[in-house]
Amino acid sequence: MTKRYLVFISEAARTCGVEEFSRLLAGRLGVRAQTHVLDYRIWRLFGALKNVDAAVLNFPVVAWKKKLLSPTLCALVARFMRRDVVVVLHEWLALDWKRRIVLAPALVLASRILFSAPEIAAEFAETRLSSFVTRRRGMVPIPPNLLPPSELRQTPHSEALREQRRNGRLILGQFGSIYPKKQSTAVLQVAAELIAQGHDVGIVFAGSFIKGMDNVEEQFFDLARKCGVADRLLVTGYIADESTLFAIFEQIDVFCYLFPEGLTSRRGSVLAAALFGKPVVVNAPASAKALDHHDLFRRLIETHAIRMVPTNADIPTVASAVLQAAEDKPNKLDLVAGLETVWRQIVLAVDAA
The missing domain is CATH 3.40.50 (Rossmann fold)
Structure with a gap:
């Protein structure tokens, strides 16, 4: 039935x-x-x-x-x-x-x-x-909540990032909400480390701050100033239009995440960035079996779209991985087939109820 x-x-x-x-x-x-x-x-x-x-x-x-x-x-x-x-x-x-x-x-x-x-x-x-x-x-494996659109819509944000890249700047990015439990500020520290090594780096956060959390935004920008990256930082705010969002993705060289618990299969922001074809540097899951149920995540790791550093990696280790990811492009993935596999698993799990 x-x-x-x-x-x-x-x-x-x-x-x-x-x-x-x-x-x-x-x-x-x-x-x-x-x-x-x-x-x-x-x-x-x-x-x-x-x-x-x-x-x-x-x-x-x-x-x-x-x-x-x-x-x-x-x-x-x-x-x-x-x-x-x-x-x-x-x-x-x-x-x-x-x-x-x-x-x-x-x-x-x-x-x-x-x-x-x-x-x-x-x-x-x-x-x-x-x-x-x-x-x-x-x-259930959680699929990406966003997929690359057929056309991209350029905005002053994406054009500004394009100009920075044209001048030789490496753009380090993160997509999704900004809040302490996500350790979003680690990206600021990675950028500061790369700059200290002599690299020209810009940072973009394609997302907004979680409302209702006292002083999160203020503390974020305060740390950016302490790290010396405030003048290289762009926070776009919430972007509802996917063609605008992915136009910004196009100008990001490497996405970077350093989660407290390491990568988990719930991180749709990591999936969205990797499926767009951009390399994502992220710390490994705390458990070796954390991604066993999620075929798409495992496939993205195999194709080097997702590049993992140790779960408790320090900032210099992550910075080194970012440089390597910027030089090596990920292998192509059959996006349609990968998504079909994930959704087939989801529907089967729901029907089993």
Whole structure:
């Protein structure tokens, strides 16, 4: 029997990776899925659930303070109507404890829980809540939330970067939200190290600062000044248009990430950059099996699009890897085939619920 799904989304205009996954999943399921905005209109919810077999919730949710009870309400109504509830959990211990409390009842109501990475599954398994939820659990590979468009749209940002490269400057970049737990500032230190070695380096962050975190932006630019790279730094802010975003990607020589936990399969920003054909230098996963379930990540490592340094690599080691990556172009990857493989795995995992 072909399963039909109600995929819950938010009304957010500025989407995060979790929200993008929700919308992309609904699109990939095609006629088997419809979307429903997470809200409190219960009679509309009853009507939407009437013609489906299962509800799909992705956590954490956007604007969670406005949605305090809606995930639980949706899961409760779905189970009352004898519909399955599939929860895809993208984060857990990294979430504020108040957010975990809000999501806990919906997890208890879940028929099946899918995790975005082995690290998240392990974190969850060690919590007390794990004893009270379903043992029907699985893993899904998270696809890139952005793909290169057919045409690029040049802007003053991309033109300025192009001019810098024309004058011999190496552009070091990072894509995605800027926040402390991502160690975004490590890129500033890598750039400073390269400059100290005599290289001309510029830095671009294609993204914006996470709102609600006190002094993050101020501390970021303060460190840039201390590192002596403030006059070489560009922070674009949030860019919604993909043709504009990838025009900036085109002018980046090497992407660089140094995550606290090393690379994990949830890092869609790394996938997006590597799939565009740009080399990405990133520190290796803490666990050797962290990427075993994600064929596309493993293929990108094989083709040298993703170049890993040790998990606890110091700044000089990362700087050296950046220079090497700037000289060696990655091998080409069959993007269509790689994405089809990932989505086939995802749909199979959801259907297994």
